[in-house]
Amino acid sequence: MPKKVDHEARREDFAAAAYRVIQSRGLAGATVREVAREAGFTTGALVHYVKSKDELLLAAAEYSAKVIRKRMVTPERAAPGAKALRDVMYLSLPLDADSRGNWNVWLGFWERATQNADVRAMMQNRYTEWNNRLVRIIEAGQEAGELPRDVDAHRAAQGAVALVDGIGVQVALAGRKVTARHQRQLVNDWISSTFRLPASEPA
Amino acid sequence: MPKKVDHEARREDFAAAAYRVIQSRGLAGATVREVAREAGFTTGALVHYVKSKDELLLAAAEYSAKVIRKRMVTPERAAPGAKALRDVMYLSLPLDADSRGNWNVWLGFWERATQNADVRAMMQNRYTEWNNRLVRIIEAGQEAGELPRDVDAHRAAQGAVALVDGIGVQVALAGRKVTARHQRQLVNDWISSTFRLPASEPA
Numbered sequence: 001m002p003k004k005v006d007h008e009a010r011r012e013d014f015a016a017a018a019y020r021v022i023q024s025r026g027l028a029g030a031t032v033r034e035v036a037r038e039a040g041f042t043t044g045a046l047v048h049y050v051k052s053k054d055e056l057l058l059a060a061a062e063y064s065a066k067v068i069r070k071r072m073v074t075p076e077r078a079a080p081g082a083k084a085l086r087d088v089m090y091l092s093l094p095l096d097a098d099s100r101g102n103w104n105v106w107l108g109f110w111e112r113a114t115q116n117a118d119v120r121a122m123m124q125n126r127y128t129e130w131n132n133r134l135v136r137i138i139e140a141g142q143e144a145g146e147l148p149r150d151v152d153a154h155r156a157a158q159g160a161v162a163l164v165d166g167i168g169v170q171v172a173l174a175g176r177k178v179t180a181r182h183q184r185q186l187v188n189d190w191i192s193s194t195f196r197l198p199a200s201e202p203a
Numbered sequence: 204m205p206k207k208v209d210h211e212a213r214r215e216d217f218a219a220a221a222y223r224v225i226q227s228r229g230l231a232g233a234t235v236r237e238v239a240r241e242a243g244f245t246t247g248a249l250v251h252y253v254k255s256k257d258e259l260l261l262a263a264a265e266y267s268a269k270v271i272r273k274r275m276v277t278p279e280r281a282a283p284g285a286k287a288l289r290d291v292m293y294l295s296l297p298l299d300a301d302s303r304g305n306w307n308v309w310l311g312f313w314e315r316a317t318q319n320a321d322v323r324a325m326m327q328n329r330y331t332e333w334n335n336r337l338v339r340i341i342e343a344g345q346e347a348g349e350l351p352r353d354v355d356a357h358r359a360a361q362g363a364v365a366l367v368d369g370i371g372v373q374v375a376l377a378g379r380k381v382t383a384r385h386q387r388q389l390v391n392d393w394i395s396s397t398f399r400l401p402a403s404e405p406a
Contacts, residue, residue, distance in 0.1 A: 026314075026317065026318055028318075104317050107313050107314050107317060108314055108317075110310050110313070110314070110372055110375060110376070111229075111310050111311055111313070111314040113375065113376055114229065114307050114310060114311075114375050115229055115231075120376060123376050124376055124377060127373070127376065127377075155388065155389070155392055156392075158373075158389060159366065159389055159392060159393060161369060161373070162365070162366050162368075162369025162370050162372070162373065162389065163362065163365050163366055163369055164369065165365075165368060165369035165372045165373075166364060166365025166366055166367065166368035166369040167365050169313055169365070169368045170330070170361075170364070170365065170368075172313060172316065172317050173313070173316050173323060173326050173327055173330065174327060185358065186358070186361060186362055186365065189358055189359075189362060189397075190362060193396045193397045193399075194392075194396045196396075
């Protein structure tokens with residue numbers, strides 16, 4: 001048993017290292033050698049745990065999913081309604097330098113997904129998870145009487161996914177000019193118009 | 204004079220060829236050699252008109268802007284209001300194979316923009332133009348009494364830009380599964396909730 005645990009822990013170390021390298025250098029800069037160095041191991045050691053560069057990139061994406069998933073559980077479990085939805089959407093935005101780095105990774109994966117079926121399948125899984133989380137939050141808000149029931153939860157979730165990605169693109173192109181406040185404002189506008197709630201200024 | 208006209212016409216031929224190559228092979232596949240071949244010239248002839256690969260890519264982006272701009276003028280000049288807005292947004296969507304190709308180009312430029320300042324500047328110009336067009340259409344609709352005046356035209360335009368990009372991402376990842384009807388539905392939902400208009404099914 002300990003051996004298996006060690007193997008998985010080591011693999012996760014490499015995934016985390018790959019993620020950090022992609023954040024700072026883009027997908028193109030994430031060579032096996034650079035990732036091994038970041039993790040503090042030799043290239044040979046890395047290759048023992050991860051068979052190919054594509055496998056390494058997919059492991060990095062899984063790693064980032066795990067980090068984000070953990071953060072989103074708290075608002076989802078809080079009181080259902082517009083606040084839970086807003087907080088989860090805020091968590092997905094490129095509000096600071098660290099999350100802007102995540103978004104650069106994400107944009108790289110989009111581009112790669114158009115060319116590579118494995119990356120595309122991984123991205124589709126991630127989006128299904130994200131979309132389902134939003135549907136769940138909206139439906140819980142509707143059941144609690146906090147959000148209007150006549151709004152289609154699936155269509156609203158798709159709109160939310162698209163809005164967040166579009167904001168990510170604007171931030172990638174314009175950087176800090178699209179401020180955190182401005183991003184939150186776009187999310188608030190969307191929530192209030194979609195669910196016919198009073199407009200609210202972001203905190 | 205004729206010489207200058209020839210020079211510009213030839214440069215546009217190369218831009219159009221570069222655009223077609225990027226559509227089918229992605230940015231990475233758009234080598235100078237491949238573009239020259241597509242245009243029916245030698246590499247040497249191409250280099251005479253376009254100084255670098257980056258210049259070629261930027262020219263291709265300008266070319267595509269010109270094509271799309273021409274298409275968008277008609278609905279913008281039609282009766283102002285929700286219909287003009289909807290028709291222009293439809294024109295920007297990846298509804299068929301040709302426009303899905305355009306979107307693959309666009310995604311490639313996003314990724315490159317995160318790494319290259321010239322590409323980023325070009326993309327910012329394109330987005331400013333697109334955003335301004337939407338603001339103009341929304342404000343014309345408000346002046347004509349077709350759209351409510353209390354909706355902030357600039358914020359609504361930013362929401363529209365983000366939504367369309369987000370739809371483009373979903374299509375790039377899921378292909379035909381995100382049908383044309385489904386894309387139009389997302390735009391219609393957004394317009395009706397943002398401007399408090401009755402919901403409408405797409406044609």
